[in-house]
Amino acid sequence: MTGQIIGTYLVAICLIIGSAFVVIGVVGLLKFNDPMTRLHAPTKVGTIGIGMLLLASMVQSVVAGESSFHELLILAFLFVTAPISANFIAKVHIHRKSCPPAPKPPRDDTWSTLKTPSDES
Amino acid sequence: MARVFQRLLPHPFLTLLLTAVWTLLQNEISAGMVVFGLILGIIIPWGTSVWWPDRPKGVRLGKMTTYCFLVLWDIVVANIQVAWIVLTVPNAKLKPAWIVIPLELRQPEAITMLAGTITLTPGTVSADLSDEGHSLLVHVLHTNDPDAVRDDIMDRYQRRLKEIFL
Numbered sequence: 586m587t588g589q590i591i592g593t594y595l596v597a598i599c600l601i602i603g604s605a606f607v608v609i610g611v612v613g614l615l616k617f618n619d620p621m622t623r624l625h626a627p628t629k630v631g632t633i634g635i636g637m638l639l640l641a642s643m644v645q646s647v648v649a650g651e652s653s654f655h656e657l658l659i660l661a662f663l664f665v666t667a668p669i670s671a672n673f674i675a676k677v678h679i680h681r682k683s684c685p686p687a688p689k690p691p692r693d694d695t696w697s698t699l700k701t702p703s704d705e706s
Numbered sequence: 707m708a709r710v711f712q713r714l715l716p717h718p719f720l721t722l723l724l725t726a727v728w729t730l731l732q733n734e735i736s737a738g739m740v741v742f743g744l745i746l747g748i749i750i751p752w753g754t755s756v757w758w759p760d761r762p763k764g765v766r767l768g769k770m771t772t773y774c775f776l777v778l779w780d781i782v783v784a785n786i787q788v789a790w791i792v793l794t795v796p797n798a799k800l801k802p803a804w805i806v807i808p809l810e811l812r813q814p815e816a817i818t819m820l821a822g823t824i825t826l827t828p829g830t831v832s833a834d835l836s837d838e839g840h841s842l843l844v845h846v847l848h849t850n851d852p853d854a855v856r857d858d859i860m861d862r863y864q865r866r867l868k869e870i871f872l
Contacts, residue, residue: 606789613792622802624831625847626792630825633785658730667834668825675833675845687804687843691750700837 586609592648596641603637606630621675621684636660718756719765721747728740761815776866780827788829791848803852804833807842807859816871817842823863830855 595659595687639656646653674696687696694700714722721744728743729735755761791800807824811817821832821842829847836843849855 589853606785608793609789615786616792616797617800618797618831619802621831621833621845622800622847625788625829629785629788629829630792630829632781648816653733654730655769657734658727662734664826665822668822671825671831672821672833675831679834679843685802685804686807689832690806690841691808692840693836696834696843697837698834 589648591701592644594646596600596645599644603634603641606634606637610634619684623628623677624671624674628638628667632667635663709802715748715751717751717758717761720751721766723747729863732799741850760813763872765832765872766870769866773870774868775817777823778863784827786830788847791829795848799846801850804842804847805846805851805856807856807864809840809842809866810864811871820863820867824859830859835862 607630610627610630613630614623617623617626639660643653643656679687679696679698690696718839723746725740725743728746729740734737809817809820811820817839821835823851824830824832824842824844829849831845831847832842833845834843835841842860844856846852847854
C-alpha cells in the first residue's frame with residue numbers, strides 16, 4: 586500500500602516538473618525576439634519536459650502492475666529527431682538571412698547552406 | 707572464422723540495437739520475441755550493408771556508454787540553465803553569439819553525434835556545416851565568453867567522440 590502511495594506522489598512530482606519545463610519552453614518561444622534565440626527554448630526545454638512526462642507514465646505503469654517501457658523508445662526517437670529538426674530550422678534562417686550573419690568558416694569557403702550553384706561556376 | 711563472422715554480422719552494434727528496439731516495441735520480454743528480434747537484427751544489417759559502405763569500423767562500447775551518461779547528465783543541467791535564462795534574463799541583456807568549432811572528426815557518423823549532442827546540451831544549437839566539412843557553426847543562446855564555450859565543447863565532447871569511433 587505504501588509503495589503505491591509513494592508511486593502516486595512520484596508520478597505527480599514528475600508530471601509537475603515535466604509540465605513546468607514545457608511551459609517554460611513555450612514562454613521562451615514567445616518571449617525571445619530573434620529567430621535564432623527562439624529556437625533554443627523549445628529544443629532544450631522540450632526534451633526534459635517530455636522526458637519527465639514519459640517517466641511519469643513509466644512509473645505509473647510499474648505502480649499499476651503492468652510495467653511498460655515503450656516510453657524509453659519514444660524518448661530515444663525524440664533525442665534522435667529533435668536536433669535534426671532544430672538543425673533544419675536553423676538552416677532555413679541562415680538561408681533566408683533572417684538572423685545575424687554567421688562568421689566565415691576558417692578553412693573552407695562558406696557554409697554549406699549558403700553555397701549555391703551559381704558560386705561554383 | 708573471423709571472415710564468416712564479418713559477413714554474417716557486418717555491424718554487431720546495430721544488431722544489438724535492433725534486437726533491443728524490437729524487444730521494447732513488444733513491451734514484454736519473452737524468449738521467442740528476443741530470438742525473433744535477433745533474427746531481424748541479423749537480417750537487416752546484412753541486407754542493408756551494401757548501401758552503407760564507409761561505416762565506422764567499430765565503436766568502443768564502454769566509452770560510448772560513459773559518453774551517453776555524460777550527455778544525459780549535461781542535458782539535465784542544460785535544461786535547468788536554459789530555463790533559468792528564459793525566466794530571468796530580459797531580451798535586451800541577452801547575448802547570443804555564433805561560434806565556429808574546428809572539426810577534428812572525419813566520419814559523418816561521428817560528426818552527426820557531435821552535432822546532436824551540441825543541440826541537446828547547454829544553450830547551444832548546431833546550425834550548419836562548412837561546405838567541405840572542416841568546421842561546425844554553432845549558435846549560443848547566452849554567453850559572455852564565446853571562446854570558452856568553444857573550448858569546452860571541443861574538450862568535453864569532440865575529444866571523447868574521437869576516442870569512441872575507430
